[in-house]
Amino acid sequence: MFVPAGQVLRAYNLAPPPVTLNPSSLTFGNRPQGSTSPAQSSTITNSSGAPLTINAIGISGDFAQTNTCGTLPATFAPGTGCSVSVTFTPTASGTRTGSVTIDDSATGSPHQLRLTGYSFAFKAAHTLDGWGGLHADGGTPPLTDSAYWPGWKIARSAALLPDASAGYVLDGYGGVHTAGTIANVPTAYFGFDIARDIVFLPTATAANPQGYTLDGWGGIHPFGGAPAITGGGYWPFWDIAKRLVLLSDGTGGYILDGWGGLHGFAVGANPMPPSLSSAFWPGWSIARDIALAPGSTAANVAGVTLDGYGGVHPFGASGAVSGEALWPNWDIARAVRYSQDSTAANPMGWTLDGWGGIHQFGGAPAIPMGGFWPNFDIATQLIIG
Numbered sequence: 436m437f438v439p440a441g442q443v444l445r446a447y448n449l450a451p452p453p454v455t456l457n458p459s460s461l462t463f464g465n466r467p468q469g470s471t472s473p474a475q476s477s478t479i480t481n482s483s484g485a486p487l488t489i490n491a492i493g494i495s496g497d498f499a500q501t502n503t504c505g506t507l508p509a510t511f512a513p514g515t516g517c518s519v520s521v522t523f524t525p526t527a528s529g530t531r532t533g534s535v536t537i538d539d540s541a542t543g544s545p546h547q548l549r550l551t552g553y554s555f556a557f558k559a560a561h562t563l564d565g566w567g568g569l570h571a572d573g574g575t576p577p578l579t580d581s582a583y584w585p586g587w588k589i590a591r592s593a594a595l596l597p598d599a600s601a602g603y604v605l606d607g608y609g610g611v612h613t614a615g616t617i618a619n620v621p622t623a624y625f626g627f628d629i630a631r632d633i634v635f636l637p638t639a640t641a642a643n644p645q646g647y648t649l650d651g652w653g654g655i656h657p658f659g660g661a662p663a664i665t666g667g668g669y670w671p672f673w674d675i676a677k678r679l680v681l682l683s684d685g686t687g688g689y690i691l692d693g694w695g696g697l698h699g700f701a702v703g704a705n706p707m708p709p710s711l712s713s714a715f716w717p718g719w720s721i722a723r724d725i726a727l728a729p730g731s732t733a734a735n736v737a738g739v740t741l742d743g744y745g746g747v748h749p750f751g752a753s754g755a756v757s758g759e760a761l762w763p764n765w766d767i768a769r770a771v772r773y774s775q776d777s778t779a780a781n782p783m784g785w786t787l788d789g790w791g792g793i794h795q796f797g798g799a800p801a802i803p804m805g806g807f808w809p810n811f812d813i814a815t816q817l818i819i820g
Contacts, residue, residue, distance in 0.1 A: 453483035453541035455516075456548050463523035463552035465559075465574035472523040477548050479504070479537060480516040487511045488540040496533020497525050498550050525554030528776075529800030555800065556775035558599035561614075562791055562806050563816040565590050567604055569614055570805030572793065572817075580604060582612035592632045592678075592816050594646065599820030601641050605633040605648060611658070617641045622648055623656035632678045636661055636702075637685045649679045653690055655700060662703030668692060678725050682708060684732050693720030695740060697750065708733040713740045713750035724770045728753060728779045737779035741771035741786060747796055754780040760794035770817040774799045787817040 461475045481487035490508045494500045504517035511517070525531050535548035553574030560572040565588035571577045582604060584590070593614065595602040601615030607628035613619050618641065623630075635646040645659035651674035655664050667690050668676065681688040686705035690698040695715040699708040716722070721743045728737040737753040743766035747759040762768065770787040777783045783797030789812035793802045808814065 453481070453543070454487065454537070454539060454546045455480040455482040456537075456546065460549035460551070461521055463550075463574070464576060465553040465555050465557070466523070466525065468525045468528065468554050470524065472552070474501075474520045474522050476518050476520045477535070478516060478518045481511045481513050481541075483541060484513050486513070486540075487516075489517075489537060490540070491538040492519060493536045493538070494521070494533065494550075495536070496550060497527075497531045497552060498523055498533045498535075500535055519548065521548075521550060523550075523552040525552060528554050528556065530803060553803070555802065557819045559595060560802060560805075560817070560819045561593070561595070562787065562793070562804065562814055563590055563593045563604065563818060564791075564806060564808070565813045565815045567606070567612070568806070569593065569604065570791070572805040573802040575805075578602070578614040580612065580614045582606065582610075588813065588815075589628070590815055591630055593818045594633045594635050595818050595820030596635055596639055596641060596644065597637050597820065598640075602635075602818065602820075603633055603644070605630055609648060609650070609656075611648070615641075618644055618659075620644055620659040622658040623650070623654075625650065629674065631676055634679060634681050634688070636681065637683065647679065647681075649676055649690065651676050653692070653698070655679065655690070664700045664702055666698070666707050667700035668696070668698035675720065677722055680725050680727050680738070682727065682732055682736070683730050686733060689725065689727075689738075691722055691725040691740060693722050694718070695722040695742070695748075697725075697740075706733065709736060709751075711736060711751050713738075714742065714746070714748035716742075721766070723768055726771050726773050726784065728773055728782060729775050729777060731779070735779065737782070739771055739773075739782060739784075741768055743768050745786060745788075745794075747771055747782075747786065749782065752779045753782055754778075756782050757797055759796040760786060760788070760792075762788070767812065769814055772817050772819045775819075785817065785819075787814055789814050793817065 567590040601617035603611040609624040609630040632649040645661040653669040653676040687708040736751040745761040745768040773784040783799040791807040791814040
């Protein structure tokens with residue numbers, strides 16, 4: 436080969452790696468502690484031109500493995516191999532990691548199959564963006580959203596059924612749009628941007644979705660045959676109502692206004708829930724969201740409200756909140772949710788910022804985010820079921 440003077444000839448080794456793992460990592464979706472996942476597999480292939488000896492296969496973390504590699508050590512001709520099958524049994528909450536380690540005769544040994552699994556107290560978690568996109572968080576399987584408005588920030592809220600199998604996205608005009616497999620029932624429609632929130636009754640199912648939407652004036656509108664409500668708050672021609680929540684038994688709930696006021700309402704013929712107060716900012720519409728502790732009933736209401744700077748404020752029988760993310764003088768906090776294993780005395784959960792960041796408080800585990808948009812205030816709601 437002739438190489439002109441002053442030129443550099445470089446040679447590159449483009450040979451494949453001596454051991455190929457396909458896939459090179461396994462991820463296991465969210466599941467309860469102590470339960471075992473279905474198995475997932477990866478194929479180990481001798482990608483070199485020489486025999487490969489596998490000496491041992493080990494595993495770490497909350498995972499177990501079986502394999503088809505036979506009695507080890509075992510030798511495999513080029514182009515052949517075996518497979519490893521992995522299950523996940525979480526022993527603690529949060530994101531769990533581990534690896535399958537393959538001790539072999541190839542360069543770069545040991546080779547590793549990376550493992551990730553999730554275990555959270557919720558069945559599902561999703562971040563709603565303002566264009567209507569739903570982004571699965573924390574190992575949750577994705578939901579197919581039937582509506583999306585790119586470039587138009589019109590999605591206002593979303594809700595999951597009690598079994599978290601499906602839900603609705605609410606647009607600002609009052610339209611509801613299916614996410615997952617769920618019946619689509621008529622709801623109050625306003626023709627202008629005034630719808631603010633949506634909730635399901637605890638008895639709602641995919642075949643019989645019942646619940647309520649909230650408009651910015653404070654009107655609560657039943658859908659799917661849900662009973663009418665009494666009480667609440669109503670401010671005609673004033674877009675001040677922000678969110679609504681239902682008690683765990685569906686007998687009543689509360690509206691949150693923008694100043695932080697709580698306004699109880701009763702469902703059907705049930706008695707009114709107790710009058711409660713939380714942080715209050717008269718004349719300043721800075722309240723952003725409200726959540727009730729798991730198991731809250733009229734006899735023992737506990738909850739928190741969220742201000743736009745990230746402050747989480749307990750009310751009712753709730754204990755003090757610790758560790759929340761704060762953004763002083765920056766209105767960027769958007770949603771607050773409890774962890775399902777939280778208690779009234781020791782509240783823990785998460786807040787959502789407008790960029791999509793999810794921040795734990797009270798010792799809740801970190802949730803991997805399904806969507807994150809730095810410098811773009813588009814995240815609208817965190818829905819957890």
